[in-house]
Amino acid sequence: MSWKKDKVRKPAKPNEALTRRDFLQGAGVAVSGGLLVGREPAIAASPDEKAKVLGPEAVPITLRINGKAQKLTLEPRVTLLDALRNHLDMTGAKKMCDRGTCGACTVILDGKAVYACSVLAIAAQGKEILTIEGLAAGGKLHPVMTAFVEHDAHQCGFCTPGFVMASKAFLDKNPNPLQQDVEEGLGGNLCRCGVYVGVRQAALDAAKARLGEKGGKAHGKV
Amino acid sequence: MAKCKYDWPEAGQRKLIGKRISRVTGPAMASGQAKYSYDINRPGMLYARLLACPYAHAKIKSIDTSEAEKLPGVKTVRIIQRVGTEIQWAGDEIVAVVAEREEIAEDALRRIKVEYEKLPHIVHEEDLSQVGDRAKPAAEQRTGDPDAAFKDPDAVISEGYYGLPVIIHCTPETHGGVAEWVDAENLRVWISTQNVSGLPPQIAETLGTPVTNIQALCEYMGGGFGSKFSPDRWGIEMARLAKDVGKPVKLMLQREHDSMVAGARPSYFAKIRVAAKKDGTLTGWESDTWGTGGPGGATLPPIPYVLNVPNQIKRHTSVATNVGPARAWRAPGHPQACYLTMTALDDLAAKLNMDPIEFLMKNLALAKPREQIYRQELQKAAELAEWTKNWHPRGDKSPGPIKRGLGVSIHTWGGGGHNSLCNVAIHPDGSVEITLGSQDLGTGTRTVIAITAAETFGLPVEAVTVNIGDSKYPPSGGSGGSTTVGGVSGSTRRGCVDALEQLFAAVAPGLGVPAEQLEAADGRIQVKGDAAKSLTWKQACAKLGVKSVQVQGKNPGPCQLGSSGVGGVQIADVSVDTETGIVKINKMVAVQDCGLIIDLKTAENQCYGAITMGIGYSLFEEKIMDQVTGRMLNPNLDSYKLAGIGDIGEIVVHMMTGPGYDDRGVIGLGEPPVIAPGAAISNAVANAIGVRVPTLPLTPAKVLAALAKGGIA
Structure with missing residues (x-):
């Protein structure tokens, strides 16, 4: 969760540099009481300026999902994955491991692939959240999806939305990958049916198709 | 042979069958639109969580749920197993909680107090001397004269120790579902299942509700691998809970719990002796095997596998443990039997200084009735793996720490066709529907049905609507x-052929020919040999007036459309780092027959997937149990290691088709390709490092331990 780290590193005012004691107090609050507002400093900055502590009861939050603002009332402990699945009926992101290992819940947060099970919904406020539903907006398949269909990069399909989102984010940053790059880039997603052969080909093929449109030349083996 | 009216079209006539066709569910899966049981959200739905027993063997002394009941948002707390019950494995379900939200249900579990009387448990079975009275030896089995075979002074005898631990199913979608009482009498469940039509009778029996009042639904399901045939305790409980609270209830197992209770593949360990003549002809088999599938133990696996070695003695001991109950795991018993047999035979071949492919070829008469199939498949696999160029006798003598090796294994499976009824409808507007209470596990069931219907009707695959996943269907x-x-x-x-006959009867008068002279091809109904006299499919269907053709299709039925029994050969090409013990897959070759292939693309994918899963259980997977606490140490995906995209190397699949294969009809493919990887990979590692790593998974520690005892040479 980068918001927390950034705020610790950069206190709002230079002369209010943190003491170890302040830091521990702040950390204690975060652990025992609940969580702090995403845009506020994550630590109690001074004795007379109490940190705004949220929860444990539900609080109003706003998430920007697929370009649309969604207002929810959630306990601060609710993950982005549960917010999507249980509160917004957006079930494309799947719950498979629920601990940041399998990637079945992958969504794109400000352009970066993240595990939605490992991000709290409140921490995703103010960010652009792209889900598989948004990637197939208007019922039109995204080119990565088309490549998955063509290469049969799925069997039961449960891990597929996560793989598609991870592939999309990966290809945005690596438009011309080698097979080895794909294996590293998609190494954070797991499949039990064993469709990696198809996923590998789909990712390379999607890159090739996009480069072709732009007049580039792919070097990845398909 | 006389043509039977339902027979599959001749090879030259097939427009779709046997081609590479993308699965019809692809777009729904890739776009996240496919709805799995886990994804079902019903109005007013509540969430259930289960409290599991933390001990492997214990008696329940008391249960206090009062604090949980007081928690705001908790709707009901239900005791599943009463005080006094003896629990046989950690993870067994004790209490269920229903709450408004998942998080509250989780909180409530922490407020439940259960006291247990701990009882002695056994969760390790590899060392038979430590299992006490949990061992149940079976009667010795003998065929021929094994004593003479092993006493023969000319016999070459190889002796070894081999084994594979318990692994889990680890289905991507955990077990569970949603239950909703439509009214006081009628129950609807969405369950992640391999058995849509078979669920209502099982639920009815336990709940005492008439079968006719139960509807089971499963449109998409996230993997079963043999672990999802029953409604299970959680399936029954969610129905009871939904009745108690008067609202729909979702009950999905959490990953950790699922790993502990919802499916395990039995372990097998073995001391094996095999004898052969100096020319490699197998003459004797002796095995002492043992293994566990949890409290039920484990029966003798089908060894010696594929090759029916003459003169056998087999002794088997079943070990009842507290590791959680076994379930059918893809090709039950076969991956284990294959591993034990094909590793022992590979060691014998090495002792004979024989090329293992030559050794297998020499003994193929013991693989009747598939001797010729294996011969062809071994040749093809050797060619694809460049065996002649890449294989070497045991121990890669090349310099440097990375050693390369090749290993081979063969397997078999039955398959065939289960009982199936379907409704085939041709509507006056030209639309076509096939409706049946089957399910698509990711094997491509919908696609196969669509291709079969489209081929029969001369239509494109997209023209066929397939309805499955509902127990109210045939x-x-x-x-x-x-x-x-x-x-x-x-x-x-069969249903489509009969339906088409009715359509022909409706359009024949208009075309001025008898119905028997009509055929369906390229989206038209036409006169055989005179394509000019034809109607488009849509025009033809319009002749039905207002009444759809509705026909029931059956399997089994007239004409031989399928059969049973396949072979299969796999070759592994690996590199082993002798400094770190890490095994890397360079290439896997699979040559597989399965009769007439309906969709080559999904068939090949079954093989890719099975081999990937095989790489997983060969290199990484084990249900690691702790004897002190009796618990599974790695019930989550960060510690239960599946193969990843970077672990699979190159996979080459060759499906055997054409004369001698297609004419066997449709057989099925889910199990066979997952059987051989264990033995093939282990044999490749032995070939690389010159010593057998006795048990799977081939972890770096085990590879280094084997190397410490010898190797390379």
Whole structure:
């Protein structure tokens, strides 16, 4: 969760540099009481300026999902994955491991692939959240999806939305990958049916198709 | 042979069958639109969580749920197993909680107090001397004269120790579902299942509700691998809970719990002696095996596998443990039997200084009735793996720490076609529907049905609507043992042929020919040999007036559309780092027959997937149990290691087709390709490092331990 780290590193005012004691107090609050507002400093900055502590009861939050603002009332402990699945009926992101290992819940947060099970919904406020539903907006398949269909990069399909989102984010940053790059880039997603052969080909093929449109030349083996 | 009216079209006539066709569910899966049982959200739905027993063997002394009941948002707390019950494995369900939200249900579990009387448990079985009275030896089995075979002074005898631990199913979608009482009498459940048509009778029996009042639904399901045939305790409980609270209830197992209770593949360990003449002819087999599938133990696996070695003695001991109950795991018993047999035979071949492929070829008469199939498949696999160029006798003598090796294994499976009924409808507007109570586990059931119907009607695949995943549809068998494709393609083909006859009868008068002279091809109904006299499919269907053609198709039925029994050969090409012990897959070659292939693309994918899963259980997977606490140490995906995208190397699949294969009809493919990887990979590692790593998974520690005892040479 980068918001927390950034705020610790950069206190709002230079002369209010943190003491170890302040830091521990702040950390204690975060652990025992609940969580702090995403845009506020994550630590109690001074004795007379109490940190705004949220929860444990539900609080109003706003998430920007697929370009649309969604207002929810959630306990601060609710993950982005549960917010999507249980509160917004957006079930494309799947719950498979629920601990940041399998990637079945992958969504794109400000352009970066993240595990939605490992991000709290409140921490995703103010960010652009792209889900598989948004990637197939208007019922039109995204080119990565088309490549998955063509290469049969799925069997039961449960891990597929996560793989598609991870592939999309990966290809945005690596438009011309080698097979080895794909294996590293998609190494954070797991499949039990064993469709990696198809996923590998789909990712390379999607890159090739996009480069072709732009007049580039792919070097990845398909 | 006389043509039978339902027979599959001749090779030259097939427009779709046997081609590479993208699965019809692809767009729904890739776009996240496919709805799995886990994804079902019903109005007013509540969430259930289960409290599991933390001990492997214990008696429940008391249960206090009062604090949980007081928690705001908790709707009901239900005791599943009463005080006094003896629990046989950690993770067994004790209490269920229903709450408004998942998080509250989780909080409530922490407020439940259960006291247990701990009882002695056994969760390790590899060392038979430590299991006490949990060992149940079976009677010795003898065939021929094994004593003479092993005493023969000319016999070459190889002796070794081999084994594979318990692994889990680890289905991507955990077990569970949603239950909703439509009214006081009628129950609807969405369950992640391999057995849509078979669920209502099982639920009815336990709940005491008439079968007719129960509807089971499963449109998409996230993997079963043999672990999802029953409604299970959680399936029954969610129905009871939904009744108690008067609202729909979702009950999905959490990953950790699922790993502990919802499926395990039995372990097997073995001391094996095999004898052969100096020319490699097998003459004797002796094995002492043991293993566990949890409290039920484990029966003797089918060894010696594929090759029916003459003169056998087999002794087997079943060990009852507290590791959680076994379930059918893809090709039950076969991956284990294959591993034990093909590693022992590979060691014998090495002792004989024989090329293992030559050794297998020499003994193929013991693989009747598939001697010729194995011969062809071994040749093809050797060619694809460049065996002649890449294989060397045991121990890669090349310099440097990375050693390369090749290993081979063969396997078999039955398959066939289960019982299946389907309804085939041709509507006056030209639309076509095939409806049956089957399920698509990711094997491509819908696609196979659509292709079969489209081929029969001369239509594109997209023109066919396939309705499955509802127990109110005509019943079809559960998806197990590679029987679904054979079952649903048989019922669909017969139903479509009959439906087409009715359509022909309706359009024949208009075309001025008898119905028998009509055929369906390229989206038209036309006169055989005179394509000019034809109607488009749509025009033809319009002749039905206002009444759809509705026909029932059956499997089994007239004409031989399928059969049973396949072979299969796999070769592994690996590199082993002798400094770190890490095994890397360079290439896997699979040559597989499965009769007539309906969709080559999904068939090949079954093989890719099975081999990937095989790489997983060969290199990484084990249900690691802790004897002190009796618990599984790695019930989550960060510690239960599946193969990842970077672990699979190159996978080459060759499906055997054409004369001698296609004419066997449809057989099924889910199980066979997952059987051989363990032995093939272990044999490749032995070939690389010159010593056998006795048990799977081939972890770096085990590889280094084997190397410390010898190797390379």
